[in-house]
Amino acid sequence: MSTQRAAAIVLRQLYLFRGSPARIIPLFAWVAIDVVLWGFITRYLNSFTSSGYNFVPALLGAVLLWDFFTRVMQGVTTAFFEDVWSRNFLNVFATPILISEYISGLVLSSIWTSIIGLIVMLVLATVFFGLHSSATVCC
Amino acid sequence: MVDVLTVTNLSKLYGETIAADAISFSVQLGEIVGLLGPNGAGKTTTINMILGVLQPTSGTIRIDGVDLSKHRSRALQCTNFQAVYAPLPGNLTVAQNLRIFGMLYSVKNISARIEQLIRDFDLDHFRNTKCGVLSSGEQTRVSLAKAMLNSPKLLLLDEPTASLDPATAQEIRTKIRDSTADRSGVLWTSHNMYEVAEVCDRVLFLSHGKILLEGDPKRLPREHGKETLEELFIAVAREPLALEGT
Numbered sequence: 001m002s003t004q005r006a007a008a009i010v011l012r013q014l015y016l017f018r019g020s021p022a023r024i025i026p027l028f029a030w031v032a033i034d035v036v037l038w039g040f041i042t043r044y045l046n047s048f049t050s051s052g053y054n055f056v057p058a059l060l061g062a063v064l065l066w067d068f069f070t071r072v073m074q075g076v077t078t079a080f081f082e083d084v085w086s087r088n089f090l091n092v093f094a095t096p097i098l099i100s101e102y103i104s105g106l107v108l109s110s111i112w113t114s115i116i117g118l119i120v121m122l123v124l125a126t127v128f129f130g131l132h133s134s135a136t137v138c139c
Numbered sequence: 140m141v142d143v144l145t146v147t148n149l150s151k152l153y154g155e156t157i158a159a160d161a162i163s164f165s166v167q168l169g170e171i172v173g174l175l176g177p178n179g180a181g182k183t184t185t186i187n188m189i190l191g192v193l194q195p196t197s198g199t200i201r202i203d204g205v206d207l208s209k210h211r212s213r214a215l216q217c218t219n220f221q222a223v224y225a226p227l228p229g230n231l232t233v234a235q236n237l238r239i240f241g242m243l244y245s246v247k248n249i250s251a252r253i254e255q256l257i258r259d260f261d262l263d264h265f266r267n268t269k270c271g272v273l274s275s276g277e278q279t280r281v282s283l284a285k286a287m288l289n290s291p292k293l294l295l296l297d298e299p300t301a302s303l304d305p306a307t308a309q310e311i312r313t314k315i316r317d318s319t320a321d322r323s324g325v326l327w328t329s330h331n332m333y334e335v336a337e338v339c340d341r342v343l344f345l346s347h348g349k350i351l352l353e354g355d356p357k358r359l360p361r362e363h364g365k366e367t368l369e370e371l372f373i374a375v376a377r378e379p380l381a382l383e384g385t
Binding site: 095 | 187190191192211212213215216218219220222224226227228229231232235238239240242243244245285
């Protein structure tokens with residue numbers, strides 16, 4: 001397996017993102033909305049729970065993980081469709097690239113774009129809703 | 140001379156439709172071979188099988204001695220192609236596309252190679268222009284630059300000058316010949332018989348998936364009682380059975 005060929009697939013996505021704000025903004029806009037939505041829901045749930053159960057790490061942490069994996073999955077699909085839309089399959093698969101290298105490239109590019117969303121979610125959840133590593137479910 | 144492409148008994152069936160019928164031919168280093176035939180003759184099917192993107196029903200393809208079905212990646216390392224129906228992604232610039240394909244072909248000293256090709260194909264003004272906004276002629280030059288990235292031993296050209304004006308087509312033909320002379324074997328499909336007679340050392344006439352005729356494009360028409368290659372092409376397209384076995 002050639003890392004250079006997998007890197008070429010990652011580089012292609014990087015070039016596409018670099019030249020297009022319309023691709024960059026959705027990386028964090030939708031996940032930010034999700035965190036704000038679920039952040040307020042956890043506050044609301046915390047406000048009337050008599051046992052003192054803290055919903056922030058459980059619910060908001062789950063939303064973070066859910067959104068991250070959803071973004072990875074969507075990123076792979078979108079990157080794949082990018083080759084469909086630009087009718088690039090013949091060009092790509094007429095090169096020595098292996099299917100495993102192509103898929104690795106798609107997954108890697110999707111992970112790094114999703115990490116940007118994850119960082120934004122972590123910052124919002126920590127600053128506005130009190131999510132931190134030492135938070136416990138029961139207080 | 141060394142064979143860079145050897146095709147043996149290559150067949151492709153789509154259900155009961157025969158797209159390629161046990162065709163055999165070879166391309167030698169430094170040779171330009173024209174693959175001619177009417178629409179639906181099986182030219183693009185043959186090229187797609189040689190590119191490894193279409194699985195043959197039977198037969199073998201050896202590129203520079205390497206069996207494509209067993210060592211696909213190694214065989215395609217020394218192959219490249221350009222086709223009018225496979226433009227490079229329009230949302231990337233010329234330089235970005237060349238870099239990505241250079242990496243896919245594991246080109247050594249990639250930056251220097253890209254600069255050389257940008258100079259050779261007069262693409263300096265367009266290096267930071269997105270390929271989607273280039274004219275047909277400019278896009279063809281970019282695709283050809285991509286096709287030369289790995290200095291291929293086997294170059295497949297599927298109607299490289301289709302939709303180009305005669306002056307640009309002439310310029311493109313010259314660039315292809317300059318870039319491949321003695322370094323590559325070229326398999327070239329075209330419907331422009333003037334072009335074929337000008338550039339090809341040998342032609343193969345394909346009809347209904349079979350090779351009907353093979354020979355020097357300058358001598359072949361006379362050998363079959365025709366004045367020009369175009370007349371011969373029309374005869375092959377309209378009366379393939381009359382020429383079969385001649």
